[in-house]
Amino acid sequence: MDALEFLYNTIPGRLVLRPLIGRxxxxxxxxxxxxxxxxxxxxxxxxxxxxxxxxxxxGGVRSFNDFFCRRIxxxxxxxxxxxxxxxxxxxxxxxxxxxxxxTVIKAKQSRFTVxxxxxxxxxxxxxxxGYCLVYRLCVNDLHRYIYFxxxxxxxxxxxxxxxxxxxxxxxxxxxxxxxxxxxxxxLDTHSFGRCVQMEVGAxxxxxxxxxxxxxxxxxxxxxxxxxxxxxxxxxxxIPGSDxxxxxxxxxxxxxxxxxFVRQGEWVARKNPV
Numbered sequence: 001m002d003a004l005e006f007l008y009n010t011i012p013g014r015l016v017l018r019p020l021i022g023r024x025x026x027x028x029x030x031x032x033x034x035x036x037x038x039x040x041x042x043x044x045x046x047x048x049x050x051x052x053x054x055x056x057x058x059g060g061v062r063s064f065n066d067f068f069c070r071r072i073x074x075x076x077x078x079x080x081x082x083x084x085x086x087x088x089x090x091x092x093x094x095x096x097x098x099x100x101x102x103t104v105i106k107a108k109q110s111r112f113t114v115x116x117x118x119x120x121x122x123x124x125x126x127x128x129x130g131y132c133l134v135y136r137l138c139v140n141d142l143h144r145y146i147y148f149x150x151x152x153x154x155x156x157x158x159x160x161x162x163x164x165x166x167x168x169x170x171x172x173x174x175x176x177x178x179x180x181x182x183x184x185x186x187l188d189t190h191s192f193g194r195c196v197q198m199e200v201g202a203x204x205x206x207x208x209x210x211x212x213x214x215x216x217x218x219x220x221x222x223x224x225x226x227x228x229x230x231x232x233x234x235x236x237x238i239p240g241s242d243x244x245x246x247x248x249x250x251x252x253x254x255x256x257x258x259x260f261v262r263q264g265e266w267v268a269r270k271n272p273v
Contacts, residue, residue, distance in 0.1 A: 038064035049140035079221035079264035092135035093258035151189035156213040196237040
């Protein structure tokens with residue numbers, strides 16, 4: 001039994017878990033990862049997760065968090081510029097679910113409603129018949145994320161909560177995406193209408209750092225923000241059903257499994273009118 005299985009699947013583990021998913025512990029751990037001493041953890045992390053450092057800018061790293069939030073080198077994640085293309089905002093394991101009236105979204109083992117995730121019933125209703133794309137980031141993934149389309153970004157909305165892990169061991173029994181700390185914005189996009197892009201914190205992720213939180217015009221491919229240490233999730237809500245998903249994504253949807261995608265690559269295209 002690994003540590004997460006102990007924490008989520010045993011009674012003693014759940015007693016230990018409670019303080020670990022709280023804001024104070026996450027902030028404390030984040031401060032440790034910001035300290036100069038944490039830099040000593042980087043070589044082991046690179047080796048353990050087989051990180052290709054040639055893709056990233058690693059100059060000026062003063063702490064583990066500096067390395068964890070590393071920037072991608074120019075050209076390493078080209079962004080599809082086709083107007084009809086829905087692109088991945090981040091590296092991660094993608095799950096796609098339809099949003100149907102009167103039903104809950106099923107993302108891997110987790111079940112939740114759009115209204116409970118957004119805490120906005122009116123906004124949630126606008127996505128009935130659309131899609132929910134869940135990008136689950138692992139600790140070895142790039143933890144910076146971009147805007148998936150150009151348009152007008154409304155102000156950030158902040159929902160405080162816990163910091164459960166986003167790994168399947170927790171998704172199975174905990175409504176993670178309605179309990180975890182999260183940030184989201186409404187995007188009036190050029191290609192897909194009024195959408196939502198959300199960032200969900202996870203265990204040991206005390207900080208979701210978003211740029212220009214007050215809103216304004218944004219451009220597809222420009223950086224929206226980044227996560228500090230830990231695994232995390234980006235969720236995109238798209239209204240309507242006029243999308244054709246890439247064949248590999250479509251196959252994963254049919255088998256109810258995740259598929260790894262890279263930031264900037266297209267995952268679906270808008271059907272012609």
